[in-house]
Structure formats: structure tokens, C-alpha cells
């Protein structure tokens with residue numbers, strides 16, 4: 732955990748954290764590494780690659796230890812040898828296969844068992860990580876390792892696959908309603 736004095740030396744407090752997220756040198760240099768776990772079942776090729784490449788391209792390499800793709804027993808041909816061959820060129824990407832259909836949470840736990848970094852990050856297989864997505868999440872965990880963080884998630888259009896930016900001014904605090912929806 733990072734000491735309160737170090738945090739304050741960076742000018743950080745809860746309000747400042749939101750305001751100065753985009754400032755240069757905003758985050759500590761010694762953030763923890765993360766394993767990004769992406770589960771999929773019969774995901775489209777382009778969509779899965781969009782997810783993986785956005786993680787590779789937009790995560791500071793010193794913080795991204797690995798991407799673990801958990802195949803929850805897909806049967807589409809492009810997710811078999813073709814996926815192995817393609818991902819072989821990216822040493823940070825590992826593929827784990829479930830021998831039978833597990834469902835999302837057991838698949839995530841399977842990914843977690845293979846993870847080697849101290850921070851676990853779970854992403855859907857149909858998303859695009861934007862510039863600067865990882866640092867504020869890791870910073871919160873560096874300050875307090877008991878923190879569970881969730882980013883503000885913009886929408887990718889299901890008609891055009893276009894990225895819709897949403898302003899996230901203000902602090903969002905997560906919660907659940909009675910149907911356990913976040």
C-alpha cells in the first residue's frame with residue numbers, strides 16, 4: 732500500500748483525483764502490475780481483436796503483465812488454431828481453454844488461477860480500452876489494496892460498433908439494486 736504522505740505529496744485527495752486525472756505525471760511511477768482476464772464464448776474475431784489490441788496499445792507496458800484469454804468452450808472455427816497462431820506473436824497474451832462450458836464467473840475464476848500479477852482486471856471480450864484507462868484504476872488499488880474499482884464505461888454501438896464518448900464529470904459510486912443490477 733502507498734503511504735498517505737506519498738499520496739498527499741502528489742497532491743491527491745478524493746476531489747483532486749477526479750479533477751487532475753489527465754494532468755501529466757499525475758500518477759505514481761510504481762503502480763502495481765495487472766493481469767487482464769478476458770473471458771469469451773464464441774466471440775466475433777474482429778471484436779475480440781479490438782479488445783486485445785486496445786489493451787496492448789493503451790496500457791503502459793510496465794503495468795500490463797499479461798492478458799489471459801479464457802475460452803469458455805467456444806466452437807467457432809476462428810477461435811481454435813487461428814486464434815492460437817495469431818496471438819503467438821504477442822508474448823503477453825496467453826490462452827486458457829475450458830474443457831466444458833463453465834459460465835462467466837467460473838471462467839473468470841479459471842483465469843484468476845492462471846494470473847501471476849498482484850492485481851486482477853476483468854474485462855468483457857467486446858470492449859475497447861481508451862487512452863489512460865488503466866492508470867487511475869491501478870492508482871486507487873495502490874493506495875488501498877482492498878479497493879475494488881470499476882471504470883465509467885462508454886457505449887459501443889451495437890449497430891455500427893462506433894465508440895460513444897460519455898462525459899464522466901462527478902464521482903460515481905457503485906451499488907446494486909434489488910435485482911442485483913449495478
Ligand SMILES: [Mn+2]
Nearest residue numbers: 855856857858
Ligand atoms: Mn458485455
